[in-house]
Amino acid sequence: MINHLMAEIRAGMPAPERRLxxxxxxxxxxxxxxxxxxxxxxxxxxxxxxxxxDRVAAQVEKSPEVVALYLGCVMAGAVYLPLNTAYTRxxxxxxxxxxxxxxxxxxxxxxxxxxxxxxxxxxTIETLGAAGDGTLMDKAGVAAPGFxxxxxxxxxxxxxxxTSGTTGRxxxxxxxxxxxxxNARTLKDVWGFSGDDVLIHALPIFHTHxxxxxTNTILFAGAAMLFVRRFDPAEVVGLLxxxxxxxxxxxxxxxxxxxDGLTREAAAGMRLVISGSAPLLAETHAEFEARTGHAIxxxxxxxxxxxNTSNPYAGRRVAGTVGLPLPxxxxxxxxxxxxxxxxxxxxxxxxxxxVFKGYWRNPEKTRAEFTADGFFVSGDLGTYDEAGYLTIVGxxxxxxxxxxxxxYPKEVESEIDALDGVLESAVIGLPDTDLGEAVAAVVVRxxxxxxxxxxxxxxxxxxxxxxxRPKRILxxxxxxxxxxxxxxxxxxxxxxxx
Ligand code: MCA
Ligand code: AMP
Numbered sequence: 001m002i003n004h005l006m007a008e009i010r011a012g013m014p015a016p017e018r019r020l021x022x023x024x025x026x027x028x029x030x031x032x033x034x035x036x037x038x039x040x041x042x043x044x045x046x047x048x049x050x051x052x053x054d055r056v057a058a059q060v061e062k063s064p065e066v067v068a069l070y071l072g073c074v075m076a077g078a079v080y081l082p083l084n085t086a087y088t089r090x091x092x093x094x095x096x097x098x099x100x101x102x103x104x105x106x107x108x109x110x111x112x113x114x115x116x117x118x119x120x121x122x123x124t125i126e127t128l129g130a131a132g133d134g135t136l137m138d139k140a141g142v143a144a145p146g147f148x149x150x151x152x153x154x155x156x157x158x159x160x161x162x163t164s165g166t167t168g169r170x171x172x173x174x175x176x177x178x179x180x181x182x183n184a185r186t187l188k189d190v191w192g193f194s195g196d197d198v199l200i201h202a203l204p205i206f207h208t209h210x211x212x213x214x215t216n217t218i219l220f221a222g223a224a225m226l227f228v229r230r231f232d233p234a235e236v237v238g239l240l241x242x243x244x245x246x247x248x249x250x251x252x253x254x255x256x257x258x259x260d261g262l263t264r265e266a267a268a269g270m271r272l273v274i275s276g277s278a279p280l281l282a283e284t285h286a287e288f289e290a291r292t293g294h295a296i297x298x299x300x301x302x303x304x305x306x307x308n309t310s311n312p313y314a315g316r317r318v319a320g321t322v323g324l325p326l327p328x329x330x331x332x333x334x335x336x337x338x339x340x341x342x343x344x345x346x347x348x349x350x351x352x353x354x355v356f357k358g359y360w361r362n363p364e365k366t367r368a369e370f371t372a373d374g375f376f377v378s379g380d381l382g383t384y385d386e387a388g389y390l391t392i393v394g395x396x397x398x399x400x401x402x403x404x405x406x407x408y409p410k411e412v413e414s415e416i417d418a419l420d421g422v423l424e425s426a427v428i429g430l431p432d433t434d435l436g437e438a439v440a441a442v443v444v445r446x447x448x449x450x451x452x453x454x455x456x457x458x459x460x461x462x463x464x465x466x467x468x469r470p471k472r473i474l475x476x477x478x479x480x481x482x483x484x485x486x487x488x489x490x491x492x493x494x495x496x497x498x
Contacts (some may be wrong), residue, residue: 004177005074005158008185010035014195014222021064023227024235029064031222036145041072043143044136045103048124052077052150054102054161057095057123059083061107061130062229066136067215069105069128070205072140073158074177077150078102080159080213081172082206084405086465087486089113096123096163097358099172107453108134129237130229132185154178160360161208163303164408172360173304174468182353183306186326187204191245191272191297192313193221196242198243201251208303209277209404214247218444237261244270249277250436253284253296267292267428276301277404278436279392285319298322302378302391304356306384308348309390321389328352331390332375333382345393348382349375374497398489400429400437405467410491412470415463416441421451426479426487427470442492444478472496 016032023029029037050056056078060066073080083092083097085107096104096118104123106114111127127134152158160172160178187193199218203210218225228240233255236246240262246252253275256262267273273294280298289295299310300322308331311323325331332339333346340346357377358366369377379397384390400407409427416425423444429437445451453473460469480491 001151001154003075003077003152004154004156005152005181006016006071006149007184008181009071009219011222011414012188012222018195018222018226020218021067021225021227023064024229027064027096034064034068035354037068037140038071038075038177039145039147040140040143041136042075042147042149043069043145044139045072045076045078046147047139047143048103048126050076050078050102052152052161053079053157055079055081055099056103056105057081057083057099057101058128059085059092059107059110060105060128061085061089062227063130063132064227065128065129065132068140070135070211070215074152075147077152077156079157079174082159082211084206084465085204086463086467088463089117090463091465092106092117094169098169102481105136152177154181155357155460157357161303164406164411169411170293170408171362171365171371172474174357175306176357178353179306180216182328183212183326184220186328186354187217187307187310188220190310190313190326191244191274193217193223195222197221197223197245197271199223199225200228200236200239200243200246201225202231203247203249207277208301208306208311209247209249212306213276213301216259216379231255233259234261237266240266240309241269245274246270247274250275250284250318251278251403251434253280253288254434257284258293262291264291264293264498267294270294274299276307278401280319282319291327295319300390300407302350302380304376305352305378306354308350308352308354308376318389321385321391323390324388325390326352326354329354331377333384342384342386343390345381345383347396348378348380350378350393351375377494400427400439402429402432402439402467403435407468412439412441412460412464412468415419415460416443419451419456419459421446421449422456423449424479426489426492428489428496430472431491432471438471438494439468440472440474442474442476442479442496463490 021029101123107126108129126136130137158177159175205211237259276299280419295317297311301307309323311317329352337348381394412427423446425443430440432438480488
């Protein structure tokens with residue numbers, strides 16, 4: 001048996017000397033370099049005792065070496081578990097406890113922060129730095145070359161990505177080799193990728209967007225990426241002349257529009273500009289087209305499903321919609337158990353080779369989010385028109401999407417409620433021109449308590465990644481509730497919104 005995902009990446013691979021990644025400081029990593037380093041990473045993982053099926057968690061800064069670690073895990077038959085670099089130690093404790101990784105790879109600067117982690121089943125800890133340094137790189141540097149990829153079938157796991165989900169704590173979405181391969185294959189075809197493409201890659205590589213939609217699609221096409229470590233609008237504008245494709249979250253586009261250098265001329269060599277992860281305002285779409293001549297192609301996906309729908313590459317791109325189902329992906333809308341015709345508003349449900357294998361060690365939650373006929377219940381509300389274009393009109397799940405990151409209000413509320421002086425809180429998303437939505441907390445103090453916003457903000461800093469922390473903390477005497485006792489978040493959004 002072959003290694004399903006690696007075999008397909010190899011099949012699309014151009015000559016080994018062709019460029020895969022170029023970094024902002026001019027470092028070039030060819031396909032040959034990448035596969036060679038990935039094989040030595042795989043050998044190092046095996047030497048460290050990582051066996052097929054073991055989880056390898058990584059909280060590391062973006063660099064080409066991280067791509068080699070990801071591919072090394074795939075080659076070794078391990079399950080890659082990338083973690084947001086913004087997570088605090090308290091957040092890491094949860095992920096390590098839940099996923100029980102065999103190995104945890106962190107930035108050298110965070111080595112001390114993770115000391116003693118995973119008390120009941122401590123992982124081995126190695127380091128990997130953005131400058132290509134760290135103990136794992138030392139090991140890979142002297143590892144024997146020519147690792148033969150471990151046999152893995154289409155249904156074997158390649159990755160677990162944690163998602164905020166609809167209820168409860170963050171859950172690990174189990175993604176198989178074929179989940180990832182089928183989506184990369186489809187996106188390469190429908191978006192017309194070839195070996196001549198050059199993608200501006202300014203996204204983080206610990207989420208679906210930057211890792212699978214961007215990196216896997218490029219690998220399948222044998223194309224190249226200009227790696228920008230953190231999105232910097234001026235740098236991205238400067239790179240447009242050397243690139244053919246840009247992928248980003250809506251905040252990228254609103255920030256790019258503030259750059260004088262964003263002109264028709266600067267973007268003349270581009271063939272495609274893609275947005276996803278959060279709703280793109282029709283107004284941003286129109287402004288971007290007026291400035292550059294490019295109609296942004298919006299698509300829709302989830303951690304659990306990779307990509308589901310996309311506006312067409314050749315054909316009408318309709319602003320405000322997320323386009324048509326991708327080939328091989330079934331998308332339907334339901335309400336009260338009935339499948340809806342065009343025009344109705346209902347729950348978006350998805351079935352196809354892209355849909356994940358379930359939540360890690362959580363069969364009950366997995367069962368609860370699939371229908372009897374195998375559709376995944378997305379938690380998004382949508383409607384589609386006669387031509388089949390889907391529009392996401394809202395979310396059935398209580399979630400805030402800020403700058404493309406999802407924040408689960410319950411998690412933030414639990415942290416705030418645990419503070420002395422706080423009786424209860426409600427976390428909501430308020431419209432924000434830069435981030436789409438900004439996290440806000442509405443807090444009720446305990447009688448007589450004097451806790452203020454600065455004290456709450458300081459306490460949360462220890463516990464929550466920055467993007468989850470409220471941009472505004474507001475105080476009220478009591479939270480509005482309906483007759484069932486449920487907090488009326490819509491009322492709060494109205495009261496504190498613009
Ligand atoms: C950073 N901060 C944020 C965000 N990012 N606050 C709210 N929302 C955010 N998204 C906070 C930091 O904690 C910090 O706060 C302050 O803002 C400045 O941090 P900095 O790192 O300088 O921020 P930035 O460089 O301006 O980042 C904004 C960004 C970034 C470029 C929009 O968040 C980003 O790259 N987002 C992309 C997310 C993404 O890849 N999503 C895909 C998920 P303090 O000063 O208090 O410390 S995959 C997905 O959704 C699905 C499957 C799909 O369809 O793709
Ligand atoms: P996550 O899997 O947690 O990264 O986020 C997936 C969620 O992001 C989806 O369920 C949608 O709510 C949202 N999303 C992704 N792409 C879009 C889009 N183009 N328009 C609106 N919402 C989107």
